[in-house]
Amino acid sequence: MxxxxxxxxxxxxxxxxxxxxxxxxxxxxxxxxxxxxxxxxxxxxxxxxxxxxxxxxxxxxxxxxxxxxxxxxxxxxxxxxxxxxxxxxxxxxxxxxxxxxxxxxxxxxxxxxxxxxxxxxxxxxxxxxxxxxxxxIKDEAELEILREAAALADYAIEVAAKNLREGITEIELMTEIELALKKRGVTHMSFDTTVLAGSKAASPHGKTGDRKLQSGDLVLFDLGVVHKGYCSDITRTLALGEPSEEQKEVYEIVRRAEEAALNAVKPGVTAAELDKTARDVIEKAGYGEYFTHRLGHGLGISVHEFPSLHGSNNMVMEAGMVFTLEPGVYVPGKVGVRIEDDVAVTETGVEVLTKFPKELQIIHHS
Amino acid sequence: MxxxxxxxxxxxxxxxxxxxxxxxxxxxxxxxxxxxxxxxxxxxxxxxxxxxxxxxxxxxxxxxxxxxxxxxxxxxxxxxxxxxxxxxxxxxxxxxxxxxxxxxxxxxxxxxxxxxxxxxxxxxxxxxxxxxxxxxIKDEAELEILREAAALADYAIEVAAKNLREGITEIELMTEIELALKKRGVTHMSFDTTVLAGSKAASPHGKTGDRKLQSGDLVLFDLGVVHKGYCSDITRTLALGEPSEEQKEVYEIVRRAEEAALNAVKPGVTAAELDKTARDVIEKAGYGEYFTHRLGHGLGISVHEFPSLHGSNNMVMEAGMVFTLEPGVYVPGKVGVRIEDDVAVTETGVEVLTKFPKELQIIHHS
Structure with missing residues (x-):
């Protein structure tokens, strides 16, 4: 039908x-x-x-x-x-x-x-x-487009990593990313590309601006493309130069939270359970107050659509649902980390559409 | 008040x-x-x-x-x-x-x-x-912002002219323009930047794409920036290499139509009269059937707002109104020309906000 x-x-x-x-x-x-x-x-x-x-x-x-x-x-x-x-x-x-x-x-x-x-x-x-x-519920044709959209988001993060260096500004990085995507035929982003360096990544009101990257910055990239009418949405946080112990600790907590949520995705689990799975990891590590938003949101023709993955949504996940998992920790004035994947629920578990590595990437360009 | x-x-x-x-x-x-x-x-x-x-x-x-x-x-x-x-x-x-x-x-x-x-x-x-x-009706503070927004649109056309050369694609030109604007602090365009080369400029459905510029092309640029919450909107059509007699003729007709409308702007004139002023020039030259849209639209916080300048709008122009004048001639498969200024009605006549020259600019880069 x-x-x-x-x-x-x-x-x-x-x-x-x-x-x-x-x-x-x-x-x-x-x-x-x-x-x-x-x-x-x-x-x-x-x-x-x-x-x-x-x-x-x-x-x-x-x-x-x-x-x-x-x-x-x-x-x-x-x-x-x-x-x-x-x-x-x-x-x-x-x-x-x-x-x-x-x-x-x-x-x-x-x-x-x-x-x-x-x-x-x-x-x-x-x-x-x-x-x-x-x-x-996405059908196979929609899933195939969402896979392609996610691959373009992965490519954007590759471009980000390649251009990460001291002295480049957030806006210049954003421009390099979008230019590379345009060359691959991308005409529209899912939303305004976000590049936030250092303490700016810890602010919920941070806007991509003129800040120059410095060694020791964690740099947060949040972006997505519109591809054949469907959206992707990825976040990765990369390190420029050797990170501090605190930065590494926060990163690792967020990475484990994301991984835990990812491993819990399967038909039958509720949105609230997924949110709790990630939140528990962060709370146990003592950073609960700094995970200030929901775990994720549905993804498709709209960049934010159903289901919403928050703590009071008891919607049951079914095969064919596609959404983001994007836990984050934001310690004001200090460190901000978010890791976001696009995932599809399968008959037996999960398919991760975004594939850029999640181990902390430490970039040494100057 | x-x-x-x-x-x-x-x-x-x-x-x-x-x-x-x-x-x-x-x-x-x-x-x-x-x-x-x-x-x-x-x-x-x-x-x-x-x-x-x-x-x-x-x-x-x-x-x-x-x-x-x-x-x-x-x-x-x-x-x-x-x-x-x-x-x-x-x-x-x-x-x-x-x-x-x-x-x-x-x-x-x-x-x-x-x-x-x-x-x-x-x-x-x-x-x-x-x-x-x-x-x-825009107040002086709004007019000042609209002047600044128009100056950025002028700058975008300067960048376009500087980068016009054989072999560059429409998308590459668009990217050069937007990159230059970003360096001046522009974070959002008023609408998707349009670059159309050769016969593509003659199509109402033309989309900025992979077409490579060739000598003999007329190239149409339609773009604008959002600046302090207000929009600009400019169109210029530039020649790459020596234009044909037909291209020059069509360009000159559109230029005269735009100039005639511009000279008619003052308090008391109606939107319909302005539309007719431009349309008469194009009709008398025998191209009436190829001017297929209204003369212009209001401009401000929205890129399309009141007043609409079309043949059945008898709204009377008043000092403080800001709108576009954008006559065009599109001969399918052959030549497309549009020239668009942003103008403000003053107590005694008109202030033209966009200032990039309107004499046909013939560019000889290869």
């Missing part, structure tokens, strides 16, 4: 007449067409008992076709009321739409009011949880 | 009890605090008869203070219901909130439902037009 069919089956089960999906990430998930329409209307309409259609700005129709959407595509131009076009098209497909599923965490009030007007005050149903539940 | 006072005065005039602003660009406009809170609640609540407050994630409070917001700041943590915190705080400031202004083009349905629940089904009022009307 493909994704559209899964959604149709759900609409039938719930006795919902139609679903109108407008979150661009969800439109991409269902249609293969990725587009940022800004204020213009883009969406997929799925019916319980009719063929779906895609609605988009007229000029984007060729892109939508090229993206592989084989259903009907309805264009609209700026001089039309796009909601009127939507209603007219939907009414021709289905006699009566009395219940309509929408993404309540994405749809804006003005569009909601327009739907109310054109569809005659239908009953609205929140589709967010269902789409999240679909997206949380 | 500062911006918050202007809004309060409006609430009194319209007899609206309070406004809750959550669009991050508008929050920045009113508070000076720029933040992307993702799914977390960030907003400014303004009352007709009480002091305003800012609500944000707890960990962002120091950033909000540093940004210069001097009113109350209310933090919320992930384990709280942020809407409940909002309601509790608002109720302590004002006895009864029966009418509430919101940005209907930004607020999501789930938040709207939560406001309905906590505030007991108030009457909602769309604040979008009012905030847009405020933002459309």
């Amino acid at each position: 493909n994704k559209i069919e899964q959604l149709q089956s759900y609409l039938n089960e719930m006795e919902i007449d139609a679903a109108f999906i407008t979150n661009p990430d969800n439109v991409f998930y269902l249609s293969g067409f990725k587009s940022d329409p800004h204020e213009r209307l883009l969406g997929v309409m799925v019916f319980k008992d009719a063929a779906p259609f895609l609605i988009c700005p007229q000029m984007e129709i060729p892109d939508a076709q090229n993206a592989g959407w084989s259903g009907d595509i309805i264009g609209h131009v700026d001089t039309e009321n796009a909601m009127e076009v939507l209603h007219r098209t939907a009414s021709a497909k289905s006699d009566s739409i009395r219940t309509l599923a929408i993404e309540k965490s994405h749809m804006t009030v003005d569009r909601y009011e327009a739907l109310n007007e054109f569809f005659g005050n239908p009953s609205f149903f929140a589709l967010d949880d269902k789409v999240n539940a679909m997206r949380v | 500062n911006k918050i006072e202007q809004l309060q005065s409006y609430l009194n005039e319209m007899e609206i009890d309070a406004a809750f602003i959550t669009n991050p660009d508008n929050v920045f406009y009113l508070s000076g605090f720029k933040s992307d809170p993702h799914e977390r609640l960030l907003g400014v609540m303004v009352f007709k008869d009480a002091a305003p407050f800012l609500i944000c994630p707890q960990m962002e409070i120091p950033d909000a203070q540093n940004a210069g917001w001097s009113g109350d700041i209310i933090g919320h943590v992930d384990t709280e219901n942020a809407m409940e915190v909002l309601h509790r705080t608002a109720s302590a400031k004002s006895d009864s909130i029966r009418t509430l202004a919101i940005e209907k083009s930004h607020m999501t349905v789930d938040r709207y439902e939560a406001l309905n629940e906590f505030f007991g089904n108030p009457s909602f009022f769309a604040l979008d037009d009012k905030v847009n009307a405020m933002r459309v």
Whole structure:
């Protein structure tokens, strides 16, 4: 059953007449067409008992076709009321739409009011949880793309290690990394690339800046790429010159915490249990107060998606889920270390998508 | 009267009890605090008869203070219901909130439902037009930032001209430009930098890619920077090696169209009249069918904001408005030229913010 069919089956089960999906990430998930329409209307309409259609700005129709959407595509131009076009098209497909599923965490009030007007005050149903539940399990095609995205993140850290030297600034390092990725065809990063040197890595508010690297710095890299519509997200902390005993100790604690969480990943374990596994290691070492964030987050079309790996999420892990494991210890003004992998739950355990070594890399370039 | 006072005065005039602003660009406009809170609640609540407050994630409070917001700041943590915190705080400031202004083009349905629940089904009022009307007139402090942003865009085109040579690819040129800007402290571009060479510049779907520049190419650059929270946006089309007669002719038509529009800018002229001024030049030259988009768009905190300069917008230009003028001619498969300036309406005419020359620059690097 493909994704559209899964959604149709759900609409039938719930006795919902139609679903109108407008979150661009969800439109991409269902249609293969990725587009940022800004204020213009883009969406997929799925019916319980009719063929779906895609609605988009007229000029984007060729892109939508090229993206592989084989259903009907309805264009609209700026001089039309796009909601009127939507209603007219939907009414021709289905006699009566009395219940309509929408993404309540994405749809804006003005569009909601327009739907109310054109569809005659239908009953609205929140589709967010269902789409999240679909997206949380990756199929083999998605996993293959996520592997490729993770390999590009590994490569970025290799470039970072190669360029780590005294005197280079955080921004210059960031630029070297992104330049190398562009040469491999990467056009977008998952988020602003972070390079934090020395005590800056210990601040939750640290921003990549003009700080020059010095021997004795631990340097934290947090970055990811968007590849075929999917995101990677890696963190590694590298040492420039010989680290202090304290730096080595903190690094080793974080590395063991990450490893413990990684070894605990399998179908049946909960998000909270994974978080606790890593947190226990850090707490036992006496650094619990310095691990100030959740263990990780789901990864896919969005760089932050379901599941969220925190201490009060009892969601059970299943094969096909992909998420980050990223414990960190931040001793203010002194030392900051985070290690982050992207992992997929398999039938029997875990597949680690990011492969750059996690033993502390000590770089001696000057 | 500062911006918050202007809004309060409006609430009194319209007899609206309070406004809750959550669009991050508008929050920045009113508070000076720029933040992307993702799914977390960030907003400014303004009352007709009480002091305003800012609500944000707890960990962002120091950033909000540093940004210069001097009113109350209310933090919320992930384990709280942020809407409940909002309601509790608002109720302590004002006895009864029966009418509430919101940005209907930004607020999501789930938040709207939560406001309905906590505030007991108030009457909602769309604040979008009012905030847009405020933002459309820039004050002197904003104009000064926009001048600086435009100067950085000029610099980017200088870098482009310096690096224009046979064999370099579009992506390599883009990288050289962005690297040079990073060295000047630019951390974000207004949008994806566009470099299109030869016939690619004639396609509305052209994307910066691996095409190598050849002698005889016209090369189109469209880019801008985010500077102190405000955007610039420039387009220049440069010639690599001696251009053909057709290329020179098309370039000259676009240049004259842009100049004509520029000379027509002053208080009292309408957006439609400006669009027509440029379009007439291109139509008279016989290329009307190849000028396929509006003349320009407003510019400020957003790279596309009010006013929109198209043929059916009769909005009257006023001193303090800032927008782009960007006529173009795209002859499919052959030649594409666009020239774009950022301009401000003054009391007596126009100030051109972008200053890179508009006479066709013919570059002879190989």
